[in-house]
Amino acid sequence: MDAYRIAPEEPNEYAEIYELVRVAFETAEHADGDEHDYVNQLRESPRYIPQLALTAKTGDEIIGHIMLTRTLITRPQGIADALLLSPICVSLACRNKGVGLVLIKASLEAATELGFGAVFLIGEPGYYSRAGFRPVAEFGITDLGDVPGHYVQGMELIPGYLGKRGGTIKIC
DSSP states (O other), X not given: OOOOEEEEOOGGGHHHHHHHHHHHHHTOSSOOSOHHHHHHHHHTSTTOOGGGEEXXXXXXXXXXXXXXXXXXEEEXXXXXXXXXXXXXXXXXXXXXXXXXXXXXXXXXXXXXXXXXXXXXXXSOHHHHGGGTOEEGGGGTEEEOSSSOGGGEEEEESXXXXXXXXXXXXXXX
């Protein structure tokens, strides 16, 4: 595969990203079928952070996309900011070539630079553990959704941000 570059999404790319997400999730093992619409909804919400919506490109073609958006952890001591990684996708032709992990690492670096302390996601533990994600139970965090616990994962961007202080999140 040719070299690719990672950059924040641009408004003139939204239609191409919409189609990439739609096609990518048609073949996903776990999908709701509306992930492409979800991306548009996130952009219109106060959760959207333009610097954390990234594309992977080869030439002028977008081959991957990732979004990190704001979420909250509710703790006994109060509310804490965090991020949700969702969705991430790679074009069918470029899967299994490391593009997804590069997008994840680039988004985590950008989030760290912006001062965020933690990121959460729902996904396959075998895949996301390669990027450093761990079950949220290890941080004393509980997800209020109905997803089996081992799929709900988190990562500290600031060491000790999550600790074992407990708290709840609602990812879905």
